[in-house]
Amino acid sequence: MTNLPEPVRPSGASHLRASDADRERIVKVLGEALADGRLDVNEHSERLDAVYEAKTMGELEPITYDLAATPGHPQPRPADRSANTPVVDPAGASESVDQMIAIFGGVERKGRWRLRRRSRAVAVFGGVDLDLSEATFDAPEVVIELFALFGGVDVSLPEGVVIRNEASGIMGGISVKTGDAPPSPDAPVVVIKGVAIFGGADFHPKKRKWFG
Structure with a gap:
């Protein structure tokens, strides 16, 4: 059983590789959701796991889909970066925490x-x-x-x-x-x-x- 929201329709950025900056924006949204009671501690922890395991924007987008509709919490967007900017996956992203x-x-x-x-x-x-x-x-x-x-x-x-x-x-x-x-x-x-x-x-x- 998972507390993650249902997958959303792919956006035009879904195929892009996620950067560390993209992940940190999602982490901030999750932190604010925990602070104001929209997520409990277990849900927050599970979604943090999903953030650091995500490799593409398509994997990041569902994590805050049910949170971004709240006023003041816009859906995080991928960081602006040129095609020549390298993207490095975090070491050991799939390992236990x-x-x-x-x-x-x-x-x-x-x-x-x-x-x-x-x-x-x-x-x-x-x-x-x-x-x-x-x-x-x-x-x-x-x-x-x-x-x-x-x-x-x-x-x-x-x-x-x-x-x-x-x-x-x-x-x-x-x-x-x-x-x-x-x-x-x-x-x-x-x-x-x-x-x-x-x-x-x-x-x-x-x-x-x-x-x-």
Whole structure:
């Protein structure tokens, strides 16, 4: 059983490959729908999975079809891009996602634990606290998808890792501090995606260098 809306008639852009910018626009619409009660947490999580698995605009369009009719929530459109602009699919889009969900509560991960290729941190009136200083990284590049609604995500990083911030804030903020240590040649890349709505996410170094 799925909570996704029924497929819609293909549009003229359905065949186009979806970009990261296209996906992030859909993520924002879903976040607003969760905030005003049009989606519950399970529906929101299921649709987020569909967003990051989508490869074309035709796969993205149905995800917000039953939400876009609400005034103030127009249907997201594909980003303007020339035919020469490369589109890169997110690594591991079809792999399972390690979900950490804090709703009016908290989730904490620290010590020796496994950071999967894709992780999702959801904080709704709660907090997610992740300490990566002793974590084992599943891949050279890992993705943390965050969603903070009146909540916070705090991530401690070993110094020397590479951070790529692709997240955004709506009346909220994403703070990334990399520390003074230069990136290590064999250090992993941590890609931050998602959105903070009236909430925040803080990525900061912990006094431990990356040793591999």
